Structures are given as C-alpha cells and as structure tokens.
Amino acid sequence: MKPYRDALALPGLRPLLLVAILARVPVAATAVVMTLHVLDLGHRYFAAGLVGSAMTVGSALGAPLLGRLVDRRGLRPMLLLTTAVSALFWGTAPVLPYPVLLGAAFVGGLLTLPVFSVVRQSIAALVPLAQRRQAYALDSMSVELSFMVGPAGAVALATSLSPTLTLYAVGGGIVLAGLTLLVLNPPTRASDEEPTQAEKLPRRQWLTPRLIGLLTGGAAGTLVIAGIDVSVVAVLRDAGQVDWTGVVLALWAACSLIGGFIYGVLSRPVPSLILTLVLGLITIPVGLGSGQWWLLALMLLPSGALTAPTVAATADAVSRLVPASVRGEAMGLHGSAMVMGVAAGAPLAGAVIDATGPAWGFAATGLLGALIALAVLPTQSSHRHSRAAAEPTVIPTAAPRSIPPPLDHRSRRAGVPLPTNTPERAPDQPSNHTL
Structure with a gap:
C-alpha cells in the first residue's frame, strides 16, 4: 500500500x-438512460442507437477541441x-x-463535459513522474467503480420512477459535476510548466x-473491451442464462479493479501496447467457455485483470510524451481514441455474432485488437528501446521541470460510455466503458 499512500499524500x-468518481457516475449512465x-x-x-451514435461522434470530435481551449x-x-x-x-x-433530439445529441456530445480528459490532465500536473503510474492506476480503478454504479443506478431509477425523470437526474448530475470542477479548479500544469508565447508548438x-x-493502441484496447461487453450478453442470451449477465460482468469488473491495483505497485512498468497485445490474445479463446455462465466468468478473469492496467498505462504514456503546453489537446485526442475504439x-x-455465433465475438475483437497493437508496436521501438515505450521522455517546455528519478520499476473503463445501440454493462443485462 505504500506507493498508493505516498501518491494520495500529494497535495x-x-x-x-474523489470528485472524479462522483462526476463520472452520471456520465457513465448517459448511454442507458438515453436508450x-x-x-x-x-x-x-x-x-x-442513432442518438447514441450522434453523441459518440460529437464527443470524439469535440474532445481535442475542448482540450485545445x-x-x-x-x-x-x-x-x-x-x-x-x-x-x-x-x-x-x-x-x-x-428529430430535434437527434441533432441536439450531436451538439451535446460535441460540447459535453470532458470529465475523463480533465482528470487525467490534472493528474499529470499534480503528480511527479515517479508516482504517476500509481496515480493513473487509481484513476483507472475509479473509472471502474463509476461504471459499476452509474448504469445500474440509472436502470433502478428509471424502473422505479420514469425514464424522463431519470434523464433530468442524470443531466443534473453532469451539471453538478461541472460546477464542482469549477470550484475545485484543479491545475492543468505544474507551477514550473507555465507556458510562454514562444512555446506554441x-x-x-x-x-x-x-x-x-x-x-492507436489505446483505441485497440477499448475495441477489445467493448467487444467483450457485447459478446458476454450475446453468449449468455444464447445459452438461456441471461439472468447471470450482471454476475459475470460484475466479476469481470472486480478482476479489473484488482488488476489495476496490482499494476500500480509493480516494480517495473509494462508498456501500454504490450498490455493491449496480451489483452487481445487472451480474449480470443474466451468463447470456449460459452456453455456455462461460471465457466465464461472464469475465462474472462485474465482479460479483466488487464482492462484497467491497459487504460492506465496508455494515459500515463501519453501524459509523459507531450509538452505541458499541449497536454490538454493530447489528452483530448486520447479520449477520442478511447471513444473510437x-x-x-x-x-x-x-456483426460477427450475427454472421457466425456469439462465441466468435470474443475471437474477432480480440484478434483485431492484438493485430493493431502488433502493427503499431514498431513506432515505439524505432524511437528507443522497449523501456522508452513505458517511460516516454517529456518534451521540454520553456521552463523544464525538475524530474525526480523514476521508481525502479505504469468503456469500460476507457472512460467512455458505449453507444446506446449496444448492451450496457448494468447488472441487469454498457461500454466507456469506459469511455
């Protein structure tokens, strides 16, 4: 626990x-409540599904623009x-x-509150390089908690009251999250990272x-995660065990929390593309456990253990690679990549499930995610050796930061909600997650 205690002791x-967890809960519920x-x-x-797609496309386009702002x-x-x-x-x-809601959903997505990007940008400003892996692991675990609570709470509220009142409640939660962030006003740059006019790169x-x-590797990771979400629902429905969907997804999420915790205390970080590659490979055979819900849950445990670490490692690597003066736009691009995946x-x-069978959904998305990670892996090793992929060099700003030496070693969960035309990971039946 010491690495986490030291990180949480940072001012x-x-x-x-804490604000991130509370702010992400209504964001995680948007997909299911709009459906x-x-x-x-x-x-x-x-x-x-069209409304969900409009919001998704809008948020993917808007995140880098808001980061640039x-x-x-x-x-x-x-x-x-x-x-x-x-x-x-x-x-x-x-x-x-x-018809008006469809157009408004695109504009609302374009200018939606970018909670995920803001939190990850602020972590990079608050946390020294040596402790950033633990901080992003904590962030990834908090995303998991938000997606465990948000969709389930929205479904419970909608069934006990009404979808319309639930829509107002989720919207009020998002507005409250924005106001809370306004009051908190977390830093987006460290004190020694203030930009100068000459720093507009x-x-x-x-x-x-x-x-x-x-x-691209981050997008491949959320592609695999979203494919698992859909495939789990399809497999259990085909087996007549749809009532166990919530249990299977809850076990998967719990394993992701454990994996994120372990990743933050590893003595050495694992490059994000390696994590994505392994995540894709171990997802391919999950469909072999489609006969019984408990066997499917067991087959999902390894992929669950890599879900939170994959997202955390990608955010950590991006934050280290870009200069502080453009970190907002870079984190916006990171958010867009997660949404696109x-x-x-x-x-x-x-589509694969419709054409072949439920079990093949795991194989198709896992294989594609692994191939994408393998294809872009040379972009990391061509610059430096494998350690550089885990510890990217920060491009110096006008006033270079004093960087402490690194430790001897860092949908659902991408922070993004799934488009509403896909099954949500609520206990009774998204992804961002994710996103």
Whole structure:
C-alpha cells in the first residue's frame, strides 16, 4: 500500500480523485438512460442507437477541441462553456421531438463535459513522474467503480420512477459535476510548466508517429473491451442464462479493479501496447467457455485483470510524451481514441455474432485488437528501446521541470460510455466503458 499512500499524500490528488468518481457516475449512465428515454417515446432500438451514435461522434470530435481551449484559455472557460451547454441539453432533451433530439445529441456530445480528459490532465500536473503510474492506476480503478454504479443506478431509477425523470437526474448530475470542477479548479500544469508565447508548438512537433501509435493502441484496447461487453450478453442470451449477465460482468469488473491495483505497485512498468497485445490474445479463446455462465466468468478473469492496467498505462504514456503546453489537446485526442475504439468494437462484435455465433465475438475483437497493437508496436521501438515505450521522455517546455528519478520499476473503463445501440454493462443485462 505504500506507493498508493505516498501518491494520495500529494497535495490535491485525493480531492481530485474523489470528485472524479462522483462526476463520472452520471456520465457513465448517459448511454442507458438515453436508450430508455428514446424507447419510452415509442421508437425502436435503431432510433436509440442513432442518438447514441450522434453523441459518440460529437464527443470524439469535440474532445481535442475542448482540450485545445484549455491549453489556450485555461480550464475554467472550458468548464463554463461545457457546463452551460450540458444544462441546456439535458434540461430540454426530455421534451424534444425525436428529430430535434437527434441533432441536439450531436451538439451535446460535441460540447459535453470532458470529465475523463480533465482528470487525467490534472493528474499529470499534480503528480511527479515517479508516482504517476500509481496515480493513473487509481484513476483507472475509479473509472471502474463509476461504471459499476452509474448504469445500474440509472436502470433502478428509471424502473422505479420514469425514464424522463431519470434523464433530468442524470443531466443534473453532469451539471453538478461541472460546477464542482469549477470550484475545485484543479491545475492543468505544474507551477514550473507555465507556458510562454514562444512555446506554441506546431502539431507536427508533438503529434509524432510514436504518439499516434500510443493512441492507436489505446483505441485497440477499448475495441477489445467493448467487444467483450457485447459478446458476454450475446453468449449468455444464447445459452438461456441471461439472468447471470450482471454476475459475470460484475466479476469481470472486480478482476479489473484488482488488476489495476496490482499494476500500480509493480516494480517495473509494462508498456501500454504490450498490455493491449496480451489483452487481445487472451480474449480470443474466451468463447470456449460459452456453455456455462461460471465457466465464461472464469475465462474472462485474465482479460479483466488487464482492462484497467491497459487504460492506465496508455494515459500515463501519453501524459509523459507531450509538452505541458499541449497536454490538454493530447489528452483530448486520447479520449477520442478511447471513444473510437468503443464505437468500432461494439458493432464489430455484433456483426460477427450475427454472421457466425456469439462465441466468435470474443475471437474477432480480440484478434483485431492484438493485430493493431502488433502493427503499431514498431513506432515505439524505432524511437528507443522497449523501456522508452513505458517511460516516454517529456518534451521540454520553456521552463523544464525538475524530474525526480523514476521508481525502479505504469468503456469500460476507457472512460467512455458505449453507444446506446449496444448492451450496457448494468447488472441487469454498457461500454466507456469506459469511455
């Protein structure tokens, strides 16, 4: 526990992680509550899926733009903008006719509150390099907790009250999260990372093949995670054991929490692309356990153990590789990559399941994720040897940070919710997670 105690003792990190958990709960519930609302309007799942896709595409496009706004103007102007837009969207969404709701969902996604990116950018500002792996492991575990609570709470509220009231409740939670972050105002740069006018770097200087490789690997990881989500539901439904879906997914999430905890205290970090590669490979045979729910749960435990570490390692690597003056935009790109992986993994698994069978959803997404990680792995080793992939060098800013020596060693969960046309990881039946 000592590495975690030391990290949590850092000024500002403990309240940031606490706010992150509370702020992510309503974000994690958006997919399921929007699905229930559209169905309550009398539309079918396809219509609900279009609304979810509009929000997903909007958030993927908007995250880097909002991150760039943070880099240029600071955190509070961005929070004011996104909180105001969130209040307008969620305050009117329950009364909008479907065609208007579809367009509003894209705008709402474009300017949605980027809780995941803000928290990860602030961690990079608050935590020295030597302790950043533990901090991102804690962050990844907090994402897991949010996705365990958010969708389940939304379903319970919708069934006990109504989908419309639940929509207002989730929107109110998101607005409250924005206001809380405004009051907390976590730093986005360390005190010795303040930018100067001469520090406005063109993208070609920091958006390198190495960074693109990391982002691609992160997308591959959430692709596999989203595919697992969909495939679990399909396999258990096909076996007539759909009532056990919540148990299987809860065990998977618990194993992810344990894996994230262990990853933070390893003596040496594991490169994020290696984690993605292994995650994909061990997911391929999971479908062999499709006969019984308990066997499927056992087969899922290894992939669960790598879920939180994969997301944590990717965020850690990206935060170390870019200069502080563009960290907001880079973390926005990281968030977009996670969303894109989820958006691709869920329909891919669904298409394979429809064409072949439920068990093949694991094999298809696992194989594709592993192949993508393997394809971009040379972008890391071409710059340096394998250690550089785990410990990227920070591009110096105008006032170089004093970097302590590193330790001898860092959907659901990507922080992003799944599009609403895919099964949610609520106990009764997303992903971001994830995202």
